[in-house]
Amino acid sequence: MQFIDQAEVIVQGGDGGDGIVAFRREKYVPTGGPAGGNGGNGGSVILRADQGLQTLLDFRYAHRFRAKNGARGGPKNQTGATGDDRVVEVPCGTVVYDADTEELLGDLVRPQQELCVAQGGKGGLGNRHFLSNRNRAPEQALPGLPGAERTIRLELKLLAEVGIIGLPNAGKSTLISSISAARPKIADYPFTTLIPNLGVVRKPTGDGTVFADIPGLIEGAHVGTGLGHDFLRHIERTRLLLHVIDVTTSDPVADYQVIQAELSAYGHGLETRPQVLALNKVDAIAQDTDYLHLIRDQIKAVTPAPVFSISAVAQLGLEDMLQAIWTHLEAEEHNGDSPGQPEPFVSTVYP
Numbered sequence: 001m002q003f004i005d006q007a008e009v010i011v012q013g014g015d016g017g018d019g020i021v022a023f024r025r026e027k028y029v030p031t032g033g034p035a036g037g038n039g040g041n042g043g044s045v046i047l048r049a050d051q052g053l054q055t056l057l058d059f060r061y062a063h064r065f066r067a068k069n070g071a072r073g074g075p076k077n078q079t080g081a082t083g084d085d086r087v088v089e090v091p092c093g094t095v096v097y098d099a100d101t102e103e104l105l106g107d108l109v110r111p112q113q114e115l116c117v118a119q120g121g122k123g124g125l126g127n128r129h130f131l132s133n134r135n136r137a138p139e140q141a142l143p144g145l146p147g148a149e150r151t152i153r154l155e156l157k158l159l160a161e162v163g164i165i166g167l168p169n170a171g172k173s174t175l176i177s178s179i180s181a182a183r184p185k186i187a188d189y190p191f192t193t194l195i196p197n198l199g200v201v202r203k204p205t206g207d208g209t210v211f212a213d214i215p216g217l218i219e220g221a222h223v224g225t226g227l228g229h230d231f232l233r234h235i236e237r238t239r240l241l242l243h244v245i246d247v248t249t250s251d252p253v254a255d256y257q258v259i260q261a262e263l264s265a266y267g268h269g270l271e272t273r274p275q276v277l278a279l280n281k282v283d284a285i286a287q288d289t290d291y292l293h294l295i296r297d298q299i300k301a302v303t304p305a306p307v308f309s310i311s312a313v314a315q316l317g318l319e320d321m322l323q324a325i326w327t328h329l330e331a332e333e334h335n336g337d338s339p340g341q342p343e344p345f346v347s348t349v350y351p
């Protein structure tokens with residue numbers, strides 16, 4: 001499946017129907033009054049979050065969405081029919097901006113949550129509305145107003161609580177596949193993962209927590225080296241980063257620092273997001289416990305984050321590591337302090 005996480009589309013509300021000029025003409029009523037009805041309001045374009053969607057791929061092919069126009073008023077004081085809204089489904093986690101002003105219009109987080117992005121135009125008034133003592137036979141009616149039109153930018157930011165980060169080949173995808181049902185591609189070369197993978201990890205209580213395995217970062221990712229760092233947007237909403245470090249490389253501590261530097265260069269709060277560190281592939285150096293202790297001590301000297309020794313392949317140390325993650329997430333919930341979580345949603349309606 002192709003993964004598209006940004007799209008620009010034009011949305012246009014339906015035009016309001018025109019009000020009309022009409023007079024009552026009834027057989028035994030010689031001077032029929034004004035009877036022109038109002039036009040119906042145009043429909044609006046509404047985005048709706050759909051749990052079944054994972055990407056913005058559909059918007060690659062469809063760029064313009066228009067709601068229906070309102071109908072003209074009728075001759076017997078009938079108001080024209082309202083134009084149908086156009087409902088457009090987007091994945092949960094879609095952030096919506098006005099493409100011209102960069103204004104944040106809304107964040108569709110909850111399933112079925114809606115956001116009106118282009119209001120339909122109001123219907124025009126019919127001549128009946130202009131009836132007054134002064135003017136018993138108004139010839140005036142108003143046209144419907146045009147629907148709002150704007151270009152919006154959709155940006156998908158996946159909803160995951162834990163983001164798995166690290167250099168390419170550190171074993172991030174192997175790890176998510178050992179702790180969840182996710183089955184991403186795993187291979188012995190860098191940049192195997194090109195798109196984020198989500199996996200649900202079960203807590204001992206049975207509740208599921210979403211982990212996101214993302215592509216590897218390398219030194220200079222912030223200036224476009226490797227796969228760049230745009231995909232980090234998918235872990236912006238996480239509450240915790242699980243930093244995977246391969247202990248079999250020539251300098252695991254330097255590897256850790258490369259990632260930290262890239263997080264700082266990206267910003268958006270990732271540089272201060274709490275972390276749990278996982279020294280991975282300990283099975284490969286099992287005979288050399290002194291070396292492992294040395295690496296652990298060196299890492300602990302540069303970070304206050306808890307450090308675990310694991311093997312994603314041999315499934316060693318995973319329970320303790322997960323327990324530390326659950327404890328952290330629970331403590332945070334207790335404090336009511338969850339920096340990465342979306343703000344409680346306030347429905348934004350345009351205008």
Ligand SMILES: Nc1nc2c(ncn2[C@@H]2O[C@H](COP(=O)(O)OP(=O)(O)OP(=O)(O)O)[C@@H](O)[C@H]2O)c(=O)[nH]1
Binds near residue numbers: 192193215
């Ligand atoms: N010995 C050993 N090898 C491992 C372990 N975890 C992962 N590997 C191997 O490391 C290689 C890279 O694993 P991936 O899970 O694809 O690494 P990744 O971090 O997702 O890599 P990218 O997607 O390229 O960023 C694979 O050959 C894995 O089999 C481990 O615990 N022990």
Ligand SMILES: [Mg+2]
Binds near residue numbers: 192193213215
């Ligand atoms: Mg991978």
